[in-house]
Amino acid sequence: MTMDVLVPVLAATIQSGTPILYATLGEILTERSGILNLGVEGMMIVGALAAFLAARLTGNPVLGFLVGGMAGASLAAIHGLVCLGFQGNQVVSGLALTIMGTGLANYFGAPFDGQSVSGFQTYAIPALSSIPFVGPVLFSQDALVYLSYSMPLLLWAYLHFTQWGLALRSVGENPEAAVAAGLPVAGYRWIGVLAGGCLVGFGGAYLSLAYTHLWTNGLSAGRGWIAVALVIFAFWRPWRAMLGAYLFGGVMAFQFRMQATGTHLPSSLLLMLPYALTIAVLVLSSWRGRSIGAPASLGINIEPPD
Amino acid sequence: MIRLRVHKRHEPLGWRSLFIVLGAIVLSFGIGSIFLAIQGKPGLQGMMLLIRSAFFSVWALEDCLIKAVPIFLCSLGVAIAFRLQIWNIGAEGQYALGALGATWAALTFPTLPWYILLPSMLLLASIASGLWALIPGLLKIHLRANEIIITLMLNYIGILLLDYLVYGPWKDPTSFGFPMTREFSPGAIVGPIGSTRLNWGILLCVAAGVAIWILLKFTRLGFELQASGENPRAARYAGLRYDRLTILVMVLGGALSGWAGFLEASGNLNRLQPSIIAGYGYTAIVVAWLAQLNPLSIAIASFLLAGLRVGLETLQLDLQVPAAFGQIMEGLILLTVLAGRFFSDYRFALRRRAA
Numbered sequence: 001m002t003m004d005v006l007v008p009v010l011a012a013t014i015q016s017g018t019p020i021l022y023a024t025l026g027e028i029l030t031e032r033s034g035i036l037n038l039g040v041e042g043m044m045i046v047g048a049l050a051a052f053l054a055a056r057l058t059g060n061p062v063l064g065f066l067v068g069g070m071a072g073a074s075l076a077a078i079h080g081l082v083c084l085g086f087q088g089n090q091v092v093s094g095l096a097l098t099i100m101g102t103g104l105a106n107y108f109g110a111p112f113d114g115q116s117v118s119g120f121q122t123y124a125i126p127a128l129s130s131i132p133f134v135g136p137v138l139f140s141q142d143a144l145v146y147l148s149y150s151m152p153l154l155l156w157a158y159l160h161f162t163q164w165g166l167a168l169r170s171v172g173e174n175p176e177a178a179v180a181a182g183l184p185v186a187g188y189r190w191i192g193v194l195a196g197g198c199l200v201g202f203g204g205a206y207l208s209l210a211y212t213h214l215w216t217n218g219l220s221a222g223r224g225w226i227a228v229a230l231v232i233f234a235f236w237r238p239w240r241a242m243l244g245a246y247l248f249g250g251v252m253a254f255q256f257r258m259q260a261t262g263t264h265l266p267s268s269l270l271l272m273l274p275y276a277l278t279i280a281v282l283v284l285s286s287w288r289g290r291s292i293g294a295p296a297s298l299g300i301n302i303e304p305p306d
Numbered sequence: 307m308i309r310l311r312v313h314k315r316h317e318p319l320g321w322r323s324l325f326i327v328l329g330a331i332v333l334s335f336g337i338g339s340i341f342l343a344i345q346g347k348p349g350l351q352g353m354m355l356l357i358r359s360a361f362f363s364v365w366a367l368e369d370c371l372i373k374a375v376p377i378f379l380c381s382l383g384v385a386i387a388f389r390l391q392i393w394n395i396g397a398e399g400q401y402a403l404g405a406l407g408a409t410w411a412a413l414t415f416p417t418l419p420w421y422i423l424l425p426s427m428l429l430l431a432s433i434a435s436g437l438w439a440l441i442p443g444l445l446k447i448h449l450r451a452n453e454i455i456i457t458l459m460l461n462y463i464g465i466l467l468l469d470y471l472v473y474g475p476w477k478d479p480t481s482f483g484f485p486m487t488r489e490f491s492p493g494a495i496v497g498p499i500g501s502t503r504l505n506w507g508i509l510l511c512v513a514a515g516v517a518i519w520i521l522l523k524f525t526r527l528g529f530e531l532q533a534s535g536e537n538p539r540a541a542r543y544a545g546l547r548y549d550r551l552t553i554l555v556m557v558l559g560g561a562l563s564g565w566a567g568f569l570e571a572s573g574n575l576n577r578l579q580p581s582i583i584a585g586y587g588y589t590a591i592v593v594a595w596l597a598q599l600n601p602l603s604i605a606i607a608s609f610l611l612a613g614l615r616v617g618l619e620t621l622q623l624d625l626q627v628p629a630a631f632g633q634i635m636e637g638l639i640l641l642t643v644l645a646g647r648f649f650s651d652y653r654f655a656l657r658r659r660a661a
Contacts, residue, residue, distance in 0.1 A: 038454065042637075082641055086648035091393060091454070092595050093644055099588060100637020106630035107341065217630075222462055229455045268470040275462040278455065286451040 003133070009253050010137040015211060016256075017249025018148050019044070019203040023227035024234065024241040025155050026072070026199030031231055032159060033192025034172035036299040037079050038094025040200050041224030042101020047072040047204025049105040052117050052215045055208075061119045065144065065205045072201020073194045075101055080193040083301060084186055090299045098224070106217045113217050119209035120144055142210045144202075151199075152238035159238070168192055172295035175302045185302055200224070222275065229278045233285045235293035244281070251277050326650045327596070330642035338635050347625045355624065360617030368503055372574065373586075373612035374605075376401065376566035378511050380590030381608055382518055383562035385599040387555040389522070390535045390548075394556060396442065396457030397563040398587025399464030400435040404564025405571040406468060407434030409487060409578040412494035412571075413476065420493040424572070427494060431568035432561040438464060439560025440553065447549040453556075465583050472578055486579035496573035505573035514562060519601040531555070563587060585633070589615075592636045596643055611636065 023044055030037045037043075050071030055064025079097050082088035120142040128139040159165040171178045171188040178185050207219055226248055234240035255270050263270075285292075339349035360366055380397040387394035407430035415423060438460060445451040469485070478488035496505045522528040534541035534548050542548050566586065571578050589611055596611075597603030614635055621627040 078641060082645045086645040087651075088641075088644040088648070093641065095395065095591060096637045096640035096644065098637075099592065099633050100641065103630045103633025103635075103637055104341075107628045107634055108345070110628035110630065222459075225455060225458055229452075229459075232452060232455075266470055266474055268466045268473065272463050272466045275459040275466075278459045282455055283445055283449055283451050286445075286449040 007133065007136050009250075009257055011140065012253035012256065013246055013249040014137065014141060014145060015249070016252040017246040018145050019206040019211060020223055020227055020230065020248050021148050021242060021245035022151065022203030022206060023200045023224055024230040024245055025151050025238055026196040026201075026203065027227055027231045028196075028234065028236055028238060028241060029155060029159075029168075029199065030076070030192045030196030031298055032172045032236060032295055033168050033189045033196075034175060034295055034297045034300070034302075035079075035083060035189050035193050036090045036094060037076060037097070037193065037196065038091060038228060039075060039079055039097025039101060040094075040227050041220055041222065042098035042104075043072040043075045043197050043200040044204035044207070044224040044227075045105040045218075045220040046075050046101045047201030048208040048219050049109045049204075049215060050201070051205030052109075052112070052208040055119060056112075056115075056117050059118075061117075061209050064117075064119070064209055065202065068205025068209070069198040069201040072204060073198040076193050076197025076200070079197075080190055084189055084193070087301050087303065090301065102218075105219075109215055109217060112215045114214065116214040117209065119213050144206050144210050148206075152242045155238040164188075164191075169295070172297060175297055179302075189302075200227070203227070226274060226278050229282050232294075233281050235285070236295065237293060247281070248274055248277065323598075323647070323650050326646040327643055330646040331639055333642050334635060334638040337638055338631070341631070341634060342625075342627065345627070347627060352621060352625055352627070356614070356617035356621055358617075359620035360613035366613075366616055369616045370609055370612045371504055371508065373615050374608040375507055375511055376570050376584075376586040377589050377593055377612055378605055378608035379514060379566035379569075380563045380587050381593040381597070381604045382514060382601060383559035383566075384590055385559075385594040385597070385601070385604060386518060386522075386531070387559045388594055389531050389599050390551055390555050391538060392443075392446070392552055392555055393454045394439065394442070394457050394559055395454055395591060396439060396460050396560070396587070397590045398583070398585070399457070399461035400439050400560040400563035401567040401570075401587050402461075402464040402468045402583060403438040404431035404435040404561075404567030405578055405582055406464075406471065406567075407431040407564065408568035409476070409490075409571055410434075412490045413487060416491035416494065418493055420495075423491075423493045424496065427568055427572060428565065431564040435564025435567065436557040436561040439556045439563075443553045443556030446556075447552050461587065468578070468583065469580060472580060476578065478577075484579075487577045489577050490572060494572060495576055496569060505569070507569035507573045510565060510569065514565070515601050515605060522601065527551075527554075563590075589636060592640045595640060 023040055027037065027040055047068040051064040051068030054067035055061045058064070075097060079093050082093040083090050122140060122142050124140040129135040131139070159169060167178070167183050168188045168191065171183060171185050175185050204220065208215055212219065230241060230244040230248070233244045251274050255273050258265065258270055259267055335353050339353045342352045343349035360370065380401055383400070384394050384397050408427040411423065411427045411430045415426070418426070441460065442453045442456040445456055446453045472487060473485045476487045478486055480488070496507050498505050522531065530547070530551060534551055538548055567582070570582055575582060593604055593607040593611055597607040615632055618627070618629065618632045621631065622629060
């Protein structure tokens, strides 16, 4: 592959990987607090629609992005209410959230199906973008991509170097001990659920505002589920999430390239690629036995004390 | 709050939980009518219309039964896995594979008489969907790979495989470019019962329902499923065959969903086409949890959620309500019922304390 093919494919890799990166980091944060939220697919698509609508209505893409995050957090709040408030089964609640979220987005988005939004445009960073090869791949992107570069660092720093991050992790590992230590356990889980939902919503917002620049029904197309799988692949660590997200970005960029250049492979078989890769990645990361890095009390509700 | 924990697990399925479910459904319908109103449709009248057009005519009830068949079979399939706390979310893909297996037999041996061809289609549907469900089962027991994500990914892949076949190798050359196979031969079609639009496949539902009920209630296997589901680790120590049970519930559950795909292709569409994928596999998950994994309740819940789909068709025609409204309602009902069960636990505990 020559450079003039490789550079656009790699730049597209970053763009395809970015929404998955936001969503994966969000789910890592939620799961680190001990709550399993399988509603990622639903939160993502609702975030995408809310961002699209807000940006179209106000003409302000930044506001759209923020609204997308808030929409993701609002949907996550339902999961928090059912699981933290009412002791509902986390797996079932998350699945219901995905079903409802997909329904909400396709219901309220139906009148806008196929309509476009200007959203975020590419902004080449002056000095950095002129570095050969690296510049056009990493630094000729839109603002949301640049923001996403900082996200793994921020999440990692929060989880490992702040008191609140440590508390959040201990709530996910051993809530009984955290209660004994006087930590507001439910409070930290709510933070994990809401902040995680916001990041997932950002991922959705990226899809409509920067990736496709339009709204179509079913826009998220399983990316939320890929993010759930990547949390396991990443061993719940932000940096590995970046690796996983760009791996999937690469496969999607490759798939689009194949479709665009015309190939003998039917598109339905090409479309299977990311899903098949998800299975492969999951199998490989489970190879060594138990999932490494899973918070010990993930998915288990804290029952009210006697 | 203090009294809550004590009785959480031993909540019996009494008449009280029916009230909780009813309350939750009323709440969901209330929220649903608000969503209708936001889109400028008549909210409450819309919901009344939905219920009326779902259950208040013979034609509609017939429709409910037709749609309840695939939902029931898929739901039964996922429920036996859920009993073991194996999260088989893959009914949708297993259903697609069942349809593929049956269609392959129908297209390959069109001249066989029905009494050979239909059982062959059933068998091939079971094999295709059973094997499809075996993949996540094997990956789960040997590598501890998360079955939720793998079954879900296999849904996407199974549906794309179906698309590939009906848009490609299996496409009827005389279909004017429409993605569909040619119509099945008469021997490959599960016929209607008398002059109704129902087909004989409903007997398969009854047989499957009764068989699973007996299996769960009266056999050693059913007891093992129950015990292992409640506490997998303890079950392993007690020498229960957790891994083998996992494989069993996956393959059996997959085959049940596959039967649904077979009946839908053979009995309703009389061919294979993309519209066979209608989300029954996901509705089945909602049904299984609403019914608390009990076969008889699954039958009732399948019928009711089939009614939601039937009523929605009228809303789509009369009020131009997008089809996605059905998903909103399914998700809402499940979420409210899930939250509502908390109150049934709470009340139960209070009473116990007073005594």
